[in-house]
Structures are given as structure tokens and as C-alpha cells.
Amino acid sequence: MTTIRVDQPVPAATADLDELTGDPGQADAFGRDLSSIAAQGFEVVAERALTAPVVAWFGESRTAYDEKAAQIANQHRTLTDNLQAVARTCFAYADTLADLRWERDGLVSTHQHLVATRQTLLNDIAGAADETDPLVIRTLQDRATELNGAIATFQTDYADWQQRVTANENLMRDAFGRLDEVGEVTAPATVDPIAAGAMDLPGAPGSGATPEQVRDWWNGLDAAQQEALIASYPDVIGSTDGIPADGRDQANRVSLDADLADLEAQDAIGALSEDERRHLENAQATRTALENADSYVDPTTDEVPGGQLWLYDPTAHGGDGAVAIGVGDLDTADHIAARVPGITTDQGDAPTLMQEAINTYQSTVYNGVDGTVASMFWLGYDAPDAFYDPATASQGRAEEGGEAFADDIAGLRASRDPDLDPAHLTAIGHSYGSTTTAIAASDHGLDADDVVLLGSPGAGVQNPTAESLGIDGDVYVGRNSRDLVGFLGGEGGYHGVGARLGFDPSSDDFDAIRFEAEDPSRGWHRDVEQHGLYFANDSESLYNIGRVVAGDGDAVNQAEQSYDPWWRAPVDPEADRDPTSDVPGRSDTVADD
Template sequence: MLFLATAILSASIHFAGAVDAPVVPGVAVTAPGEPGGPPLADTAAPPRGDEPATVDTTPGLEQVAVCRALATAEPSTTTGARPSTAAPDLTVPACLAELRGASSPALTALGDSFDPVGDDASRLSAVLTAGADAPTTAAWWAGLDDSRRLGLVAAVPGVVGQLEGVPYSVRDQANRLFLGAATLALHDRDETAAEQVGDDARSAMLGQVQLALADRSAGDEDRQLIALDTVMPGRAAVSVGSLDTADDVSVLVPGMFFTVQGQMVDWAETAGQLHDEQRAWTYLLARSDARPLDSVAVVAWMGYRTPDLTNVYTLDLARQGAGHLEDALSGLDAARASDAPRVTVVAHSYGSTTATLALSSGRVSVDSLALLGSPGSVVPTAAMLSVADDDVYAAAGSFDPVAGSGYFGVDPGTGAFGAVLLHTGGGDDSVTGRALRAALGHNDYLLPGTESMRSLALIALGHGDMVDGDERGPGEPRPDGPELALVRPQDVYLRD
């Protein structure tokens, strides 16, 4: 069944070829306190691999050899998202301590020693994120003085920009520096002896990130580049609105065929359109009950490698993506610990399965979850997801061949799952009277002017009670859709 569905999708969705992303080595982590800083033992999460070995974390004031070794270690040959094998002296606490205490010339030397297009920075940021949880990183950053923070951004922007728990304004500045430096380095070695296979694709991928940041076709608010991994096929996240201050934050998780090179601009535009819908409703709601306007931010999150037709039949990429999504949500919690926003995850297609993996791990939680066109949840009921008050919604268009397939688990659209099944048929808005379009196909849910887009905006603002949906009892089936054999390719298309 899913093969036919994916074949239909492939006839109409534009996608770029993806290359296996290298797996960076994980690190066995202890939690000793850093000299002169907050104790790590109180905040570090349990390691996700082998038991750690205790190490000396005395900072090297003139060298940053530990961080350099972590950045240039050979990729692991094992499979899996987060292997945890490393030499005893290659530890995240030691690296963080040395970044705190190293001299400015040592930091400059570290940055200069990295490869110019970002591979070393991506590896180091990956092991730091995997080896130190977001609260630990947030506490480490808070313990640095301003000059050291500026020095780190200048010397290793590709590392600072990926550290979960660091303020998003800082990460945006660092990632933009990283983006510019990597783009220039690729340009400088174009058509020279230093040029490497894949440079053209990487340049195109980075160009799409730049276009996504510059685009103002929707969501006319400052954009933040909150994540950037330059290793192909690339990972990135762009926020429309400030994640440092927004009252309501939505995180958009994409499904299959989405790559940074192919869909970053489109996904950021989608985030902007949802942002516009949310902003419109904040004005309407404020006028009705005299409340102050909520500020909103919507993240176009492309933080994992999504599948194509060759690898969509397993959960391997969903598991890796779930780990990255957990990190992103933990980073938001840590960065906004003193002023927590309302957080909603909006996950489409394969991304909905990825989201159920992340939110059933017990490591992160959100306020609301919307699963759009889902091929299945890894847990049988919404109550098993870490979502406040079981505020879970599902959408299944009548001509969506993926929704209801249950390929990866329980269909969130069934009554037994316990989610509110959103109406997607369109009609007149009960509040504004405007005509709402139907969302029938697999990629219609986030189109402007649809009933589903209206519902997602209200859910993100904490007004799920205003959406039209069915809270059906256990055992009640989802509405019947057409036979897959009757679905035409044009019924499942890339959003405009």
C-alpha cells in the first residue's frame, strides 16, 4: 500500500537526490564540574550509550587539543544515530572546559585549523550536542564573560550556532557567519585543484539557506538561522519571529523528500504563512477579550535527513530525526527556562512518525501536537505521548493516500488513538465568516486559506477549543477515503 502511495508522491513532488550523511562519533560523557563554573553533575543527562569513564577536566589554557581531536576524529563505521565510542580523553566536559579557559590566540588557532567549508565544525558541534544536554550547555554559556562569548562566536561560529541552550540571537549571528564563511570558501576553491566532488551541491544547498533567510513573501518578521549543518545533504532551521521572546512557538517537522537544497525556501515560506495566520488570530482574539497580543515564532525545522523512495520503508531516519528533534526541543526549554513559551509541534507525513518517537521518549514534552497525513504513530494512544493535557490533533484529507495507511503503527485518525480529528472539508469560518478551502490531498494541510491552516494557528495559540474536529470514542473508524488505485497523481502535489 505504501509503495503505491509513495509512487504517487514521486510523480508530483520535486526532490533532490540525497547522499548518506556521515555519522559523527558520539562521546562517552561524565559529569564532573568545570573549574570555576557550575557543577555539571547536577544538570547533565544520563549518557545514551556506554558507561563513561571519569576524566581530568583541567583546562589547557594555551591549547584546545581535546576539542580539535573531537572535531577531526574519523567518523564511526557503525550504524545508528548516536554511537558512543571514544578515547577516554576525548570528552565533552573537557572540551567545554578548554573552550572556557583557553587563550584568545588558542581559540583563533582552533578556528583556523578547521576545514574551511564546515565539516570539522559540524562534527564538533554534533558531539558536543550529543554529549552535553541543553541545560548543561546553557549553564556553561551563562558562566562565560562577554569577551569569551564574542571570541567563541568569532573563532568557531559553526560550533556555537549548533549548541542547544545558547540564546537564539547568538546562534543566529554565529550561523550567519558560518554560512558566509563556508559559502566563500566553496567559491574560492571552485575550479581549482582544491575543488572536491560535491562542492557544487553544497554551494547550492547553502544558497537555498540564504534565500530562505532573505525571503519575505510571507511572515514579514525577522528571521533567525538557528541551526546549520553544512555536511550534505545538510540540516538547517529558520525561525520566523524571535525564539528568544515569542510567547507561542510552533515547530514544523517535514516528511519525505524534503531536503535543505530542494525545499528550504518553500518550508520557510510555509512557516511564514502559518506565522501570518497566527498573527491575524492574535489581533482577533485581543479585540474580543482585551488581552495583550501574543508574540509568535514559527520554526521551519529541517533538522534531520528525510527519506526518499529507497529508504522510506524503515524507521531508521525517523529514529535519527527524533534524536535531533529532542535536542531542539530541549534547547528551547533550556534557553527559555526563565520565560517558557507555549510550544506546539506540527508534523507532516513521515515527520509525524518522527515526532511520535521523540515525544514518547520521556525526554521532552510540548503543549500541543498536530499530526498531518500520518503513516502511523509508534505508540498506540495519544496518552503515551508527552503532550500537556493530551492536546493532540490529527488531520487526514479525503484524498490523502498516506493518512490512514498505518504503515509505521497506529493511525492517529482512529478513535482509539485519542486525538481530535480535525475537519478539513472547508466551509465558512464560524468567527470571521470567511470562506475556508478544503484540504484534501497529502500536501494541502498547510496551504493558506484552508480550514486546516486556520485550525493549526488556533491550536498553536492555545485555542484548540475553537477548531472544528471530532473527538470520537474508541473503536470508531476514521472517515473512509478513496481506494488508492483511484487516486490520481495530481491529487497529491507539492504545496504551491
């Protein structure tokens, strides 16, 4: 018979995979201890600032005092900077170590499967020693070829994992090695030479490189360079277009951990200013939202898609903050939902926005989807602070936000592996965020396949029709007939209170695809409460959003568009339809079905 080769050896035992002896929790705790010590250094610097304005003290004694106080303050500032740098390294080490532990579990599982598969194949080959049927022989050979390929992939993955383990350990060792003497601790802080060298390479952030060039620069670095950059330049790596979502996530987590450790330590000694307290609250809200994303279990598959902190800037927009968090892998997902929230939202709302992003993810996968999914909320602009904020009736912030959103989506697109099929990306704008999203499309070339506008006060004065958005795919609209905000857009010959934000996209003149979005809790009048129910579990709206995100827009339950008969106020046919409930696509109850 034809010889059947199984020529790729599988390691003989699971014990051959290196053990990880480090403890992420202990590393994180040590980083927090360093931050606590650094906070005391900040207190010394702050005390120096308080004594400097004293003007009733003159002479040589005052001069001597000032010189000595300045020297001590500078020493403490330097000490604090060095301690914070090592603390950031601890946080980076802890986060990476946790990832490496999770990856090792996967490698062990794969290894065990390969060992069992190889033994089964060898047994089958031995049992077919006298086999002459060409089909049986061919099947065995195909199984051997497939196994050989799987073993080779495993060996490559294992080698990559070992490289990351070594790089992570060296990162910590080098950080402490640079500060293992008193003179080094009190000398000006220095950047890891590996990180500094990587930042000098072509395509690095700050070099004027395009997002595509930044992506190629990042992907061309080895594990040691990437780990060093994340620890040394977390703010830069976490915010640069072209860095893959996984790299941005790791860097932003380091920044988040450092903020929490530093500000909570200062809070414990009563040293926070009002602005710093807002900063801390934004960081804490982000931590809660990210923990929710990380712990989410998809009840349809029992898989944990994981969270990604794609944008983190807690002091942006006058303290309102900027943040974007996704559930699922933004680097590889076949379908991506990117939601822009609206009126009254700021970084403190991150936990609520995250839950709504999770609901969107669940609705998309629950009803069936061809491929993988990621769902992100994006709050990278300064949303109006209140329903009666003058900014709410102006397009100014929508225009600024639209440009930022379009740029960020372009950066997300550019950061993905060019060998992958482009993701089907759905941009979802809610409330004032719908105006922002529409303007991002019409004025800034938003690279979205489909657009969903929810509870919209108007799609922008420059957008009288859905076609004016310039989207290659479709524009969908969800408007609850009792939503007060959704009633503000202009329609036909009628000009609503919010007509300065453009036409109501649910109207027949706008000509988008309207889907059902009513809620059984609605009363007889319009109110603001209905405005916040578009992502609610068991809702018509959430079901239809999920269909669009899945690339199955033909399956949405369409609703009749509103219209203006010119002799009376605009008419909404949905106002008289009985809403449905318990719509397939719900998220928190599906596990019990």
C-alpha cells in the same frame, strides 16, 4: 503643593548617540575577496594531491620535487587557513554591524520619544503650579516616576550598545593585528585569545556541561567574549544546546557566509567536487530561506519579526544536510511552533519549508493570539528520500529523528531565560515527520505542550492511542481524506500498506482531536498532491494549525474521526463533506483585506 521630581536627565540631542561609520556590505565584500584568494590556495593544495600518485618517477629529482611541493602545499594550506579565519571575522563583524545599525535606529527613536515626553511633562507640571487636587498631583508624580524608569532603561540599553560596538571593532582590529606581518600570515593559524580564554571557563561547550550550564556560561560572558567566540568557533556556538537562539543564529550566519564565499569562489575556478557542489547547493538554499524569513513583514502589525538560523549543517546525513530556521524570536516568544517535515525533504527544500513556517506564523497571529509568536521548521534528521524508499516503511529513521528532535527541543527550552514564563510549544509533524514527532513524544519525553500530526502514515507501532504519546496537553490530527500517505496507517482490524508505522492517528481508536483539513481542489481519488497542502494559504488545515499554536485549541473546527466497521474498509466521514475555502488565517492575501 507636593514637589514633583523629574530627576533623570535625557541627553539633550539625538546627535549625542554615537554614529556608526562602518559599512556591513563592504566588510562582507572584503571577506569574500579573502575567500576568493583562499580558494586559489586550495587549488595549489589540490594540484599537489594530484601529482603525488605519479609512480613512474624515481630518484633524487623526484625526492627533491616531493619535498618542495609538500613545502609549498603546506604553506598555501596555512595561508588559506589564516585567510579563512580573517574572512570569518569579517562576516561576523558585518553581521553584528548590521544588527548594531538596526539597534541604533531603535535607540534614536526611543531617545526622541523620551525627549518629547519629558518636555510635555515639564510643561504640564509648570501649568499645574497652583494645583491642589491630590489626584492631579498624584497623576503627574506617577508620570514622572514612569519617565524616570524609562530614561534609566534607555541609558542602560545605550551603554550595552556602546559596549557591543567597541567589542565588534576590537574583534576586527585584533584579527588583522595577528596577521599584519608576512611571518604571521604563513605561521599556523591561531585562535583569538579572548575566545580561547572563554572556552576554558566552566560551562563552556565540550566540558560536559548541561544545556542549562552552557546557557549560564554564555549569558555570563561580556560582549567582547561572545563576539570573539562567534567569529572563532561558529560551528560550535551554532550547534550547542544551551546557547540562546540569537547567539546560535549569529554563529550559523558566519558559517553560512563562509561556506558561500568559499564554495562560490572555488566554483568560479572550476574546483568543486560533486560533494562540494551539493554542499554549495544546500548553503544557497539556506541563504534563500533565511532571506525570506528576514524580509517577512507581518501584515497584521507591519512589524518585521526577523529570521533565526538555529541549525546549519550542510554536509550532514550523507549530503542531505540539516537545517532549522525560525521566524520570530525563539528566545522570547510566548508561543512556538516547531515543525518536523517528512518524506523526500532535505536541505534543498529549505525555501519551501520556510514559507510554510511563515504561513504558520501568519495564521497564528491573524486570528488573534495572546503574546508573541515564533515559527520554526526543524530538519535535523535523515528523512526518507522517496515515497517508495524502503526507509519510508520502517521506523528506523523516525526513531533516530525522534530522539534528535526531543533533544533539540529540550536544548531550546534550556537556552531561554529562566525568568521568562515557559513558552507554549506546539510540535507539528507532517508525513513521516508525524511518525518522528510521535516517537519523540512517547519514547524520548518531547517537551511539547501540544502535538499536531498531519498526513500521518502512522504514529509508531508503540503508540496505539493519543494518550500513549505522554503529552500533558492535547494531540491534534489533520488528515485530508484524499491524502494517499495519510491512508497508509493501520486502523482497527484493517492493516494498511504502511501499518508498520503504526495506527492512523485520525481513527477513533487512536482518539486524538481531529480537525478539518480538506482542500477544495481534491478529486474523487487519493493522491500525493493532496499530501502537500496542509500549510496552504486559505486552507482549513492552516487555520486550525494556527489556533493550536496560539494556545486556542478549543477554537479548531473539529472533524469526525475515521473508523473501521470490520466488515468493510475503513470509513472517513470527511470524504463526503464539502470543503470550505477562503478560511480566515491565510497569510499572503491578508494585507489586501
